């Protein structure tokens with residue numbers, strides 16, 4: 413059994429992928445070719461925003477959004493410590509300071525009730541839970557919030573946007589895992605000022621390499637992001653009006669994504685079916701907690717994660733599944749505030765207890781649109797016994 417089965421998907425659309433690749437080989441425009449524009453148009457329409465800006469990865473999408481808004485040294489950027497490193501790494505790369513806000517134990521996303529306090533603390537010159545270090549002595553200016561839609565479930569942007577508005581903060585949606593999700597019918601990537609997604613192969617809409625995209629309704633940010641992704645270019649290639657990066661999406665990846673997007677809406681429904689079946693099978697099992705999705709939200713189900721009762725119970729269950737040939741994974745074994753890379757921020761153990769508790773108990777089951785009923789029954793059978 414595979415954790416993610418990309419072969420089953422490829423078998424369905426191999427002809428379309430080959431045709432699209434061939435078209436690129438014929439026209440030879442490997443950098444920002446016609447497929448890039450077409451993909452941006454199609455996906456902007458799907459998400460329901462004015463602009464889509466393709467880029468080289470989900471990480472670059474976050475960089476583009478923050479650079480376009482002008483996040484830099486002295487700025488506090490509030491985000492979850494329970495996410496992939498890229499969310500906070502990009503904040504540090506720009507010289508800004510990640511300020512972590514603990515998560516809600518049921519959604520695994522930032523707890524908006526804690527955001528207000530964190531912003532107030534920073535305004536008073538204090539970073540919540542962090543011991544002052546030589547790097548964090550200077551007072552920070554609250555600038556931005558990055559909500560993370562973990563496992564495909566959008567964060568609570570109603571509340572995050574409201575709190576951010578009250579404090580004049582810019583909101584970015586890290587939708588790397590949630591492309592295709594929706595809240596009250598409004599699609600992920602449109603839930604904040606800028607939505608950033610990833611087309612890494614394992615994400616809900618993945619290409620065959622690295623890729624990403626930013627989505628926004630704002631013309632000014634779009635202009636800046638288009639410039640920043642090509643070395644801060646102005647009216648022509650050798651006119652550089654700001655500091656930028658080499659952050660374009662390859663034409664070949666755009667061509668592959670166009671073929672994959674054809675079946676994406678159907679794949680989303682298949683993922684939903686798999687997730688619902690998992691929950692139905694696993695929910696009655698004692699000592700294992702299944703994910704809860706509010707009724708007005710639809711997840712993209714990038715990852716299906718469950719909670720064991722403690723660390724020992726988790727390794728026991730993972731061991732039993734492994735013996736039966738069922739792969740599992742832990743997203744994420746170590747919250748970001750206790751990663752060595754962020755030791756300069758002055759956080760320590762027990763600073764974000766909910767994230768740390770989840771990190772010890774969480775693990776993820778095989779999840780893809782083509783997972784069979786039999787596989788799911790086998791997995792739940794092992795968990796039950």
Ligand SMILES: *Cc1c(COP(=O)(O)O)cnc(C)c1O
Nearest residue numbers: 469470471496498499588610612
């Ligand atoms: C995958 C991921 C990213 C980074 O995307 P890449 O395309 O790998 O650069 C950022 N944030 C989250 C939450 C992710 O899961």
